[in-house]
Amino acid sequence: MTAPAPLDALVIGGGSAGLAAAAWLQRLDVHAAVLESGSSPSGAWPTYYSSLTLFTPARHSSLPGMRFPGPPDHYPSxxxxxxxxxxxxxxxxxxxxxxxxxxxxxxxxxxxxxxARDGRTWAARTVVAATGTVRRPRRPALPGAEHTGVQTLHARDYRHPEPFAGQRIVVVGAGNSGAQIAAELGRVARVTLASRRPLRLVPQRPLGHDLTDWLTWSGVERVPIGAFGRVPAASPVVAVPGLRAALRRGNPDLRPMFTALTQDGVRWADGTVEPVDTVILATGYGWNGSYLPPAALGPDGEPRQRLGISTALPGLYFVGLPGQRTVASGTVRAAGPDARAVVRHLVRHLETGHAPT
Structure with missing residues (x-):
């Protein structure tokens, strides 16, 4: 029996970045398929905590070819x-x-x-990897972790605050997710937000307009990432509704990172020891490329790429990477533009049979 002809392109991952890439491939009549690990093309969104909302209003959250429904100023859940x-x-x-x-x-x-895990196989001339980060949570090594009885979870495992009612909780991480989870838990528990860097708050709607509007009007989000040097290690936290009020009430309170886990709690930087029920690590994610050959990844497990184009394997591309092209890369609002740039290169590769310079 003759094997089917290879596809021109395979997109791995059916989240916002993968679907945006598929849309551009479709527009350019590239014979392609999207491989989604789940039961529907909804990316990792169903796995996040239930109260999560985008920081970007709906008018900046659309993918190419379909407007996000509802009022343009609302923040999608x-x-x-x-x-x-x-x-x-x-x-x-x-x-x-x-x-x-x-x-x-x-x-x-x-x-x-x-x-695929179930044994199905595909052949393709090119591949766009759009598998995101949710399967590779970063879990820093915590001194004392091997002997502690404190429940330690990653933010990936957090859904809603009710199971933690009445607990003493430490949330680790000064990013958007850590701050939001800590503030939400503060309604039902006693919470500390602990981090190695001070929390940096920025207003969500300076002078009455969304922060994304200002970034768009100024042109900052269109500037290539190389113009800014390296992507900042810690981004500012958007002051979503209720966050400043929770911080003013002192629940969560802010403290420097603890130095160790103890048998039933944590040891703070000043040497005091406090009982704690749960530690939640809002420490981010690494990119999920476990299926790629080692040559495609650097020592840190991140893709060897430039502007979403693999520097190791011609015909391999990436979308949805933070810092891929601009400061917005890795967000929903950048999925369309970043995918468009990658697909243009991919099409030239298909036409010439090699990676163009």
Whole structure:
């Protein structure tokens, strides 16, 4: 039996970045498919904590070819974003293959061979990796962790505050997720937000306009990331509604990172020891490229790439990486522009048979 001809492109991952890439491929008549590990093309959104909302208003949260529904000034919820992605894939009739959990990608015969966990395989001339970060939570080594009885979770495992009612909780991390989770837990528990860097708050709507509007009007989000040097290690925290009030009430309170876990709590930097029920690590994620060959990744597990183009394997591309092209890269609002740039390069690669310079 003759094997089917390879696709021109495979997109791995059905979140916002992967669907945006698929939309651009469709516009340019590239024969492609999207491999989504879950039951629907909604990315990682259904796995986030239930109260999560975008920092970006709906008018900046659309993917190419379909406006985000509702008032343009509203901030979409977790569930609204997941529903939008499902509707987007259906509206554009994107070729999504569900339950296709990719475990291996191999460079073969000038193209790629892709294998899913259930044994299905695909061949493609090019691949766009858009698998995001949620499967690779960063868990810093905590002194004393091997002997502690304190429940230690990653923010990925947090859904809503009710199971933590009445507890003493330390949330680790001075980013947006850590601050929001700590403030939400402060309604039902005694919470400290602990970090190695001071919390840096920025207003969500300076002078009555969303922060994203100002970044768009100023042109900052269109400036190539190289113009700013390295991506900052710690981003400012957007002061979403209720966050400043929670901090003023002192729940959560802010403290420098503890020095160690004890048997039943933490040891703070001043030497005091305090009983704690739960530590929640809002310490971010690394990019999920476990299915890629080692040559495609650097020592830190991050892709070897420039502007979303693999510097190790011709024909391999990435979308959805923080710092990929601009300061907005890695966010929903940058998915369309970043995917467009990558797909343009991909099409030239298909036409010439090699990676253009």
């Amino acid at each position: 977790r569930d609204a974003m997941a529903a939008y992605l499902r509707a987007y894939a259906e509206h554009l009739a994107l070729p999504v293959v569900r339950h296709a959990d990719v475990i291996r990608l191999q460079a073969m015969n000038g193209g790629f061979h892709v294998t």
